[in-house]
Amino acid sequence: xxxxxxxxxxxTLTTLAFVPQAVKTIRSRDTRGISLGxxxxxxxxxxxxxxxxxxxxxxxxxxxxxxxxxxGAIILALKLRHG
Amino acid sequence: xxxxxxxxxxxTLTTLAFVPQAVKTIRSRDTRGISLGxxxxxxxxxxxxxxxxxxxxxxxxxxxxxxxxxxGAIILALKLRHG
Numbered sequence: 001x002x003x004x005x006x007x008x009x010x011x012t013l014t015t016l017a018f019v020p021q022a023v024k025t026i027r028s029r030d031t032r033g034i035s036l037g038x039x040x041x042x043x044x045x046x047x048x049x050x051x052x053x054x055x056x057x058x059x060x061x062x063x064x065x066x067x068x069x070x071x072g073a074i075i076l077a078l079k080l081r082h083g
Numbered sequence: 084x085x086x087x088x089x090x091x092x093x094x095t096l097t098t099l100a101f102v103p104q105a106v107k108t109i110r111s112r113d114t115r116g117i118s119l120g121x122x123x124x125x126x127x128x129x130x131x132x133x134x135x136x137x138x139x140x141x142x143x144x145x146x147x148x149x150x151x152x153x154x155g156a157i158i159l160a161l162k163l164r165h166g
Contacts, residue, residue, distance in 0.1 A: 006135040009128075010131035033117050038103045045093050048090075051089050
């Protein structure tokens with residue numbers, strides 16, 4: 001059985017996982033429990049994954065990390081704004 | 084230039100990113116701003132990445148996702164405990 005589907009499921013889950021956090025943070029503005037360090041490191045990492053996806057011409061990697069970048073950036077911006 | 088190094092940097096960053104969040108959550112026990120949905124989805128996704136890494140016999144993917152799983156599980160456990 002081709003494992004590629006597992007990669008697509010994994011990419012979808014770890015990308016969409018940030019949607020409930022973004023929604024919760026947008027609604028609650030409660031960012032005290034969220035780590036600034038995490039989102040700075042994570043977003044730089046996601047940009048690297050995005051670059052790696054371009055280097056490999058891997059559309060799933062490019063699209064998944066573009067979405068994760070936007071979601072992560074929203075959470076980071078709210079963290080910077082609300083402390 | 085071989086893009087593999089970019090993949091290793093990306094994997095390292097998006098794995099280690101969870102260390103500051105785990106430390107902050109362990110210390111503060113403040114999990115209100117953290118989304119339960121995010122960590123449930125994310126951990127299931129990480130397990131899939133782990134399985135995908137095994138299917139591809141990719142040690143970086145196996146190791147990175149094993150570490151992320153432990154860190155994510157710590158944060159999820161604290162979220163379940165402290166609400």
